[in-house]
Amino acid sequence: MNAHAATPRVWRKPPFIADPRLRWAICLGALGYLVLSYATVTVNWGRVLEGMGRGAEFVLAFFRPDFVSRWGEIAEGFAESLAMTGSSTVLGVMVSVPIGLGGARNISVLPVYLVCRGIIALSRAFQEVIVAILFVAMFGFGPFAGMLTLAFATIGFLAKLLAEDIEAIDPAQVEAIRATGATWLQLINYGVEPQVAPRLVGLSLYRLDINFRESAVIGIVGAGGIGATLNTAFDRYEFETAAAILLIIIAIVMLAEYTSGYIRRRLI
């Protein structure tokens, strides 16, 4: 380095895409697509005006929720939903743990890994409502179809996140346990489980309240629970009853949120 004068004085961060033509083409293309997509969404303003009234009625119903006149149905719906939530979460977690272990590349072998990832992908590919429609067709209306739906959906969520968590664990701890001559099960029990257990519990609790909320949605397609009750209330324009149901759902979800937060804090 002899030329002191040649030392640059200006510095710019190198652009992410080096070719300026390509860079601008991508930016303008994205912008154009956005404009066109908004243009295709048509709004029927007459219908909106008409709907505003109905919306207001619905919102107003929240100020006078009716817990009493349909209490029998509401109580039955919630009992069914809570049973569905608990049983589906327990079943889902029990199935997810082995699939999550098999789906973690660092502790699994390739064929098992591919099968487990396949199951996870399948479960994630179908939204709960679609799975619920299938299971209702297979097993008839009612909470059994709902429980299976939620358990199946739990696999896609829990097994995937568990597998990813396992892939991110500290390999040195696993190596140390392997070096003692431990079997595969002992390796999982001593080297992997302590590292992922708090998160597994946290995810299971989180899934518990997702399953509860989902139980309200899949009830609408006939999979039992509070969703069925809610759907009936809407069909009858009983917004006060619907409001009562929604308020109870909100209360339960909040309760679950606080409880799981508390448990998670205690665990880590």
Place this chain on the structure above:
Amino acid sequence: MLKVENVVKRYPTGDLALNGVWLEVEQGQVVALIGPSGAGKSTLIRCINRLVEPTRGRVLLGGEDVTALHGAGLRRARRRMGMIFQEFALVERLTVMENVLSGQLGYVSFWRSALRRFPARVVAQAFALLERVGLAGFEDKRADALSGGQRQRVGIARALLQDPRILLVDEPTASLDPKTSRQIMRLMTELCAERRLAAIINMHDVPLALMFVPRIIGLRAGVVVYDGSADDLTPERLTEIYGEEDWTVTTRAKARRAAAADDGEGAEDEGEADGAVRSSVAQDEARMGGT
């Protein structure tokens, strides 16, 4: 007791980590494995217990070919080789006792280990080991609550509970301060002497190795380039292992060690600028002589 015969390791990336390593370690012999970063030290000790699969060559432990073993046979061989790690590799969320007891995983059934119901004899041994490494009363602390030196002591206790015939030690002091490093080295060499245990210790710190270990093996680019006593490790030898550098200071530490060993406490009186270093070397010698 342990023989490594022409071990070659080529990683899938194409890197040739070991290029035909030969070495032999007798029962009760402690060996320091030195060499620059990337020379293959970690790979070599992991090829011995097959945490890394050697590409070619054989590893014989007590006459048995470890490289030919599978499944249960390999696990049985592994439990005779205790391993100690640079970053301690304790299971952070388990208690000290669980970490120590995990050294017995190769001996007990899954259910015993899963329920933490280890045989009473083993639990008694674990308590005795904790006391020996200076951690009596720490059994219910979580591993992540300990300091570096304490963690390494747990690591040592875990390795010893395997009832091994050899210790494979990967940079045991690289994460520790100089004083703790010496304490850990002293503890390990004492324990090896007490139990007639062989050990291969990977080290970056050449003066520390020279202070505690009688036999040095130098590894460069996957080949053994020095195998001899610590006394014969001259600056020329160090250049051969590490490349050109001024090694006189490194070997002077060695010379001091010899001097300290010869006239014992007298070395302290001559201390000038580096008197502190010198006296602690002398103390180490005195302590080692006392055990």
